[in-house]
Each structure stands twice: as structure tokens, then as C-alpha cells.
Amino acid sequence: MLSDSGQSRYFGLLSCLAIVTLLFGAYGLITDVLRWPNALLFPGWKKIIPAFEVSAKQLVDGLLSSLSLLVPAVALSILVGVGAGLFIGLRPKVEAVLTPFIRAVNPLPSTMLIPYAIAVMPTFWSSSFIIIFVGVLWPVLINTLHGVAMLEPRWIDNARCLNLKGRQLVFKVVLPGAMPQVFAGINAGLIRSFLLLTVAEMIGSKAGLGFFVQYYADFAKYDRVIVGMIWLSFVVVVIMTMFDLLKKRILYWTKKR
Amino acid sequence: MTLAPYLTVEGASFWYDNPNHVVLKDINLAINRGEFVAVIGPSGCGKSTLLRLLAGLVKPPVGRLTAAGRLIEGPGLDRAVVFQDYSLFPWMTCRDNIVLALERAGLGQTKAERRTIALGYLNLVGLAQDGDKLPGELSGGMRQRTAIARALAINAPILLMDEPFGALDEITRARQQDLLLDLWQGGSTDQNAGKTVFFVTHDVEEAVILGDRVIVMGTHPGRVVREVPVNLPRPRSRMGSLRSPNFPILRDRLLTELNLVVDERLAPGVEVGAAI
Numbered sequence: 001m002l003s004d005s006g007q008s009r010y011f012g013l014l015s016c017l018a019i020v021t022l023l024f025g026a027y028g029l030i031t032d033v034l035r036w037p038n039a040l041l042f043p044g045w046k047k048i049i050p051a052f053e054v055s056a057k058q059l060v061d062g063l064l065s066s067l068s069l070l071v072p073a074v075a076l077s078i079l080v081g082v083g084a085g086l087f088i089g090l091r092p093k094v095e096a097v098l099t100p101f102i103r104a105v106n107p108l109p110s111t112m113l114i115p116y117a118i119a120v121m122p123t124f125w126s127s128s129f130i131i132i133f134v135g136v137l138w139p140v141l142i143n144t145l146h147g148v149a150m151l152e153p154r155w156i157d158n159a160r161c162l163n164l165k166g167r168q169l170v171f172k173v174v175l176p177g178a179m180p181q182v183f184a185g186i187n188a189g190l191i192r193s194f195l196l197l198t199v200a201e202m203i204g205s206k207a208g209l210g211f212f213v214q215y216y217a218d219f220a221k222y223d224r225v226i227v228g229m230i231w232l233s234f235v236v237v238v239i240m241t242m243f244d245l246l247k248k249r250i251l252y253w254t255k256k257r
Numbered sequence: 258m259t260l261a262p263y264l265t266v267e268g269a270s271f272w273y274d275n276p277n278h279v280v281l282k283d284i285n286l287a288i289n290r291g292e293f294v295a296v297i298g299p300s301g302c303g304k305s306t307l308l309r310l311l312a313g314l315v316k317p318p319v320g321r322l323t324a325a326g327r328l329i330e331g332p333g334l335d336r337a338v339v340f341q342d343y344s345l346f347p348w349m350t351c352r353d354n355i356v357l358a359l360e361r362a363g364l365g366q367t368k369a370e371r372r373t374i375a376l377g378y379l380n381l382v383g384l385a386q387d388g389d390k391l392p393g394e395l396s397g398g399m400r401q402r403t404a405i406a407r408a409l410a411i412n413a414p415i416l417l418m419d420e421p422f423g424a425l426d427e428i429t430r431a432r433q434q435d436l437l438l439d440l441w442q443g444g445s446t447d448q449n450a451g452k453t454v455f456f457v458t459h460d461v462e463e464a465v466i467l468g469d470r471v472i473v474m475g476t477h478p479g480r481v482v483r484e485v486p487v488n489l490p491r492p493r494s495r496m497g498s499l500r501s502p503n504f505p506i507l508r509d510r511l512l513t514e515l516n517l518v519v520d521e522r523l524a525p526g527v528e529v530g531a532a533i
Contacts, residue, residue, distance in 0.1 A: 154343040157314055160331075161338045162361045172357060176348040253348040253391050 043223040048230075051223040058212060059231050065207035066197055073129045074193050077136035081189070082182055085144025086170055089178075095145065106142060110135035110192075111199055118204065128200035135196045136189035143185025147178025180254055183247045190243060194236050209235070261326065262287035263453050264311065264415060269320030271306055271479075276318070280306050282478035284320070290414075291451040293441060295468030295487075297458055297511065299519055303479025304457045308419045311455055312338050324415055334362045336415040337408035342424050344404035345392040351403045352376060352388035355410050362411035378406035382436060398429035402436065409440065416454045423459065434466055435495045442492040461511045465489070466498045471511060475518040483514050 024045070030036045031044035043051075088095050110131050121127035151174065159173045175182075201210025209232050216224035265288070271281040281303045288294050296304045309315045310322055313332040322329040324336060338344070345354045355375035359366060366374065379388050382402035384395075392400050401421050408416055422430040443450025458464050464471045468487050475482040487507060489498050498504055 152343075154340065155346065157309075158338075158340070158344060158346065160314060161312060161336075162358055163332060163334060164357075164361060168361075172349075173346065176346070179348075253393060255393075 040220065041222055043226065047223040048226050051221075051227045055212075055224060055227050059209075059227070062207060062209045062212045062228075063231075063235060065205075066201065066209045069125060069128055069200075069208065070132065070193060070197050073132035074136050074190065077133050077189060077193075078140055078186055080133075081137050081140030081185065082144050082175075085141050085182075086148060086174060086178075089145045089148030090170070090174065102138075102142060102145075106138045110138075110196060114200070114203065124200075124204045124206075127204070128197070131200055132193050132196045135192045139188040139192065140182070140185040143181045143188070144178060147181025147185075148174060150181060151177045180251055183251060187243070187247075190240065194232075198232065263290035263292075263325060264288040264455065265323045266307070266310070267321050267323075269310060269317040269322060271303070271310060271315070271317045271319075279478040281310075281317075282480045284479075284481055286472065286481065288453060288455065290453055293454045293456065293467060293469045294472060295456045295458060295464035295470070296472045296474060297461060297464045297515065298474030298479075298482075299476055299515065300459065301479075302474040302476045302518075304474050305419050306479065307474075308338075308417050308455060308457050312336055312417050334358075334411055335413050336417055337411055337413035339401070339404045339408050339416065339418045339421045341420045342397065342400065344407065345400060347391060347393050350389050350391055351379065351384065351395070354392070354403065355379070355407045358407050358411050362413075364412065374410060375406075378410040379403065381409070381440070382406045396429075397425050398433060401425065401433060405433075405437065405440070414452060416452050416456075418454065418456045420457055420459065422463065430460075430463070431495055434463060438467060438493055438495065461508055461515065462499075464511065465504060465507045466493070466495050471507075473511060473514045473518070475521070482518055485511060485514070 028045045031039070031042050032046050035044075088098055113131050113134060114127075117127035117130045121130055155173055155177050159169055164173060197208070198210035198213070201208035202214040205211040209228060213225050213228035213232070216222075216228065264286075266284045266286040269281065269284045270279060272279050284307060286294075296307065298304045306315070310317055311324070311329065313329050313336070316330075324333070329336075332338075345351065346357075349357065352372065352375045355378060356368075356371045359371040359374060376385065376388055379385055382405055384399060384402055384406070387395060387399065387403075392403065395403065404421065408418075422433045425433065441450065441452060441454060454467075456464075456467055458467075465487055469491075471485045471487060472481055473483040473485065474480065485507065489501050489503055489507075
């Protein structure tokens with residue numbers, strides 16, 4: 001069992017750092033010391049660290065550019081996905097009609113939309129926005145629907161005994177009760193969003209972290225490519241950790257049942 | 258002053274989808290205003306379903322139910338329900354659970370008043386310090402006391418309780434029984450006294466300690482087998498009742514009734530009604 005105590009979190013962080021050090025050390029050993037793999041494709045730390053220093057400003061600018069696309073797109077997906085999920089989930093007849101369509105569309109990778117998004121939307125930003133929005137929307141929508149369907153009958157009984165209706169029913173009972181599933185959907189959506197963001201930027205952008213990696217790959221500057229990948233991973237870890245903290249706070253009650 | 262029954266079940270039968278699987282068959286009950294009725298029966302006799310009918314959570318395909326002279330057509334805040342272990346929303350603090358119920362009861366209080374009233378009722382059940390805790394942070398007994406506080410706070414004339422102490426350990430259960438007796442008999446405030454209570458339990462002693470009348474139900478299909486008046490004086494306390502010479506007689510009588518119900522199920526064909 002994972003424990004929540006401060007001591008174990010401290011231990012977790014230390015182990016995590018130890019593993020990272022070990023991996024970086026191993027990479028340094030085979031590149032810098034043993035010079036075993038191709039030095040162009042796998043540059044050692046001696047090349048990567050200076051590349052980091054000269055890229056710092058580009059990395060920060062790229063991050064801001066990526067976030068200015070990611071944040072609004074994901075936010076809108078969550079808003080629409082949760083809203084539609086609650087609306088449809090609370091109307092069994094509507095849900096029965098829509099379920100086959102939702103099931104049909106869900107597994108299609110939204111990267112398949114890229115040619116259309118580029119053709120239809122006027123700018124890179126708007127076409128990427130659509131692709132990320134659609135990609136995140138489905139897991140959020142489907143998990144919200146699932147959360148509403150899985151609401152414990154006793155909560156519904158309880159709400160009915162209190163004559164809860166309309167907005168109060170939605171915001172006091174249905175949404176909080178479905179929240180664990182909603183968070184699972186957002187979690188899946190976030191992971192998809194990073195993938196879609198970098199793909200979109202690698203294809204069509206002049207800025208952003210995906211563009212940074214693609215740009216230097218085109219010039220075979222793999223030290224910069226690796227810098228971009230490490231930076232991107234770091235950003236993803238930070239965002240997901242923040243998300244976990246938020247989840248822990250909002251879903252505090254699920255631990256105390 | 259009329260003495261028309263306050264809570265009635267008239268010829269109600271119940272089944273879910275298949276009329277051949279009758280859950281409750283031809284139930285007739287008349288409960289007076291201010292009466293405390295305990296319902297016992299083996300599992301599967303439909304006692305909780307009967308409570309759900311009274312709560313308006315399900316509708317009987319046959320028969321009618323009334324509360325305070327009005328037909329029961331759905332849930333209503335004139336009937337406060339206390340379930341076995343889930344009367345509270347786990348994502349709200351105990352106080353917010355009560356405040357929400359007060360809001361719905363539409364008693365015309367301001368937000369601040371509701372919070373004060375909620376705290377007052379938590380205080381009444383000995384939980385003045387725990388209003389800001391989540392239900393999951395309390396023990397089972399404390400949760401049930403919060404649920405009772407909520408039921409009393411909305412000032413419903415009718416209390417429907419579905420094995421509210423069924424999941425508690427023996428000592429906690431005994432304390433809750435005394436608390437409920439005390440509140441219902443008006444030990445603390447008169448406003449809480451004199452409610453009409455429909456109390457489902459599987460514990461014969463609990464039924465005798467609390468009830469003015471005990472309704473014994475049988476299975477296959479669920480039906481009322483016997484109604485036994487509890488001739489113990491009011492106001493009661495748990496210990497006082499246990500020490501009364503009538504207590505073992507009542508308990509044994511009810512246990513005999515229950516055994517007959519169970520025996521009948523084990524050996525079909527024996528007519529229980531005829532045997533008594």
C-alpha cells in the first residue's frame with residue numbers, strides 16, 4: 001500500500017532523484033566515457049549541457065508558446081466535455097441515442113483530423129487548437145458520462161429524499177459524485193494533449209517545444225534535440241504533479257469513506 | 258381533534274418488473290400521529306422496500322399510501338429518512354449536509370441562520386466539535402447521529418429510519434437507542450418530540466426498547482404477519498425497559514413469531530397464520 005505520510009513522500013522523491021541520477025550517469029558513461037554509440041545521434045553530456053545553456057531563452061519562449069495553445073484548448077475541452085457529459089448523462093434517452101456515435105468517434109485518433117484542420121482553419125494556432133480540443137474532449141466526455149452512470153444509487157435516493165432538483169442536484173450531488181471519473185478523464189485527456197501538441201508543433205508551427213525539437217532535428221543538431229526532449233519531459237512531469245495535487249485536494253473525500 | 262391515522266398503507270403490493278415476483282403483498286398499516294412503530298422481519302421480507310414506499314422513492318403498482326392525509330406520490334421533506342449508513346453526502350462536511358437539507362426544507366431561514374441551526378442540532382447529538390469534518394472522518398455512530406440531527410433539523414413530522422443502527426457495534430447501538438428515545442420523548446426540546454416514527458430493524462430487542470408497536474413481517478411474499486403492542490410505560494429508557502418484567506415476555510413472543518416465519522420458509526406448506 002502507498003502511504004500518504006510525509007516520510008514516504010520524502011522517500012519517494014529521493015528514490016526518484018536517485019533513479020534519474022543513475023540513468024543520466026549511465027548515459028554519460030556510454031557516451032562521454034566509452035564513446036560507444038554514434039556521437040552525432042547520441043551526444044554526451046559534454047555537448048548537451050552547453051546546448052542547454054545556449055537554448056535557455058528559446059526553451060522558455062517555446063514553453064510559453066506551447067502553453068498559450070495547450071491551456072485554452074484543454075480548458076475548453078474540459079468545460080465542454082464535463083458540461084455535455086452531465087447534460088447527456090442525466091438524460092438516459094438522449095444518452096441511448098448518442099452512445100453509438102460517441103463510441104464510433106472516440107477511438108479515431110484526432111491526428112487524423114490534421115489534414116482537414118489545416119485545410120479548413122485559417123492559422124496554425126486555430127487548426128492545432130481544434131485538434132487538441134477534439135482529442136481531449138472525448139476522454140473527458142466519456143469518463144464524465146461513465147461517472148454519472150456510476151453514481152451510487154444511495155446518493156440518488158438521498159438526493160431524491162431532499163427533493164434536490166435542477167442546478168442544485170447537478171452541482172451538489174451529480175458533479176461531486178462523478179468527480180473521480182471526471183478526473184480520470186481529464187488525466188487521460190492531458191496525456192493525449194501533450195502528444196497532440198508536440199505533433200502539431202512539429203508539423204506546422206514556427207514556435208513551441210515540438211517545433212524546437214523538429215527544427216534542430218532537421219539540422220541534425222541532436223544535442224539540442226535531446227535538450228528539447230528533456231525539457232518537455234520535465235514540463236510534463238511538473239504539470240502532471242500539479243494536476244495530481246489538485247486532484248488530491250478535490251477528491252479528498254474519497255480517501256475518507 | 259380527529260384520530261385519523263397519520264401514516265397509512267392501504268392494500269399496497271409491490272413488485273419490480275415481474276408481477277410474479279411479488280416483493281410485498283397486500284400491506285395494510287395505520288400509524289397514528291406521534292406513534293413509534295418498529296418493523297422487524299427476516300432479511301428479504303421487504304421491510305426496507307416498505308420504507309422506500311413510504312419515502313416515496315418507489316411507487317406501488319397496487320394500493321395507496323398516505324402521510325398526514327395526503328397521498329404519497331414521491332419523496333417529500335415532510336418525511337425525513339435516515340438510512341443505514343448513507344444518509345450523508347461524503348463530499349460535504351457534516352454541517353453542510355444539514356445546511357443543504359435545511360435549504361431544501363424551505364423553512365425561510367437565512368444562510369447564517371441555517372448554519373447556526375445546523376450547529377445547534379449537531380450540538381444536540383453531541384457533535385458540536387465535528388461540524389467541519391467530512392462524514393468519512395467520523396465513526397459509524399457519529400455519522401448516524403449526524404443523520405439523525407439532519408432529520409430533526411428539517412422538522413419533518415415523520416421520521417423513516419431504515420436499520421439506522423444496524424451497522425454499529427453493541428455499545429454504540431445502545432447509546433444511539435437512548436439518544437433517539439430521549440429526543441423523541443422530548444428530553445431536550447419539545448420541538449423534536451412527538452414525531453411519527455417508522456423504524457425498520459432486524460433486532461427484536463431494539464424494536465421492543467423503542468417501539469409503541471412492533472410489526473412483524475414474513476417472507477415470500479413480504480407481508481405483515483402480526484402486530485404486537487409494546488406495553489411498556491413511557492417515557493422509557495433503554496435500561497428501564499430491559500429491567501421491566503414485561504420485556505422478556507415481549508421479546509420471546511416476537512422471537513417466536515419470527516421463528517415461525519423462518520420455519521415456514523424452511524418447510525413450505527405449514528400454515529403459520531392458522532397455527533396461532
